Amino acid sequence: MKKTAQLVAIIAITVMTASTFTACKSEGCTDPNADNYDDKAEKDSGTCTYPTITVFSNNTSGDIKGGGGTAYKTWTFTNNNRTLGWDMSIDASSGSFQLVVKDADGTTVIDQTLTVGSGAQDADGTSTPGTVGTWTATATLTNFNGTGDYSFQ
Secondary structure, eight states: OOOHHHHHHHHHHHHHHHHHHHTTOOOBBBBBSTTBOOTTTTEEESSSOOOOOEEEESEEEEEEEEEEEEEEEEEEEEOOOOOEEEEEEEEEEEEEEEEEEETSSSSSEEEEEEEETTTOEEEEEEEEOOSSSSEEEEEEEEEEEEEEEEOOO
């Protein structure tokens, strides 16, 4: 009887110890692409937030905003000209903003990156000539903490 009581006590202590260690996992955002990534978190809390890339209704302009994360967005628009005027700018403390545009044949006509601490924080120009039709744009934010915008003319 005494051994049974000792065995029950050992099992109870083992179960309580195991549940204590399981409950101590720190929670937070475990996605390294999120704005609020927590490298010390062992369990995802479902609270991750991500950079936003807004494309306005005309598909030729928009805003970007991030808190240190990484994201990309791709969209299409119609271009009835062989070239495209463009501009982009950032006001950020870290990261980069890349804008890539491909013509109707899939040929890259714009590939520009603004990186905090490396060169200008704005750029503009005219694309290389491309094929008229449906063009594709991709905006990529990498470890981006700040705001910005872009437009096509």
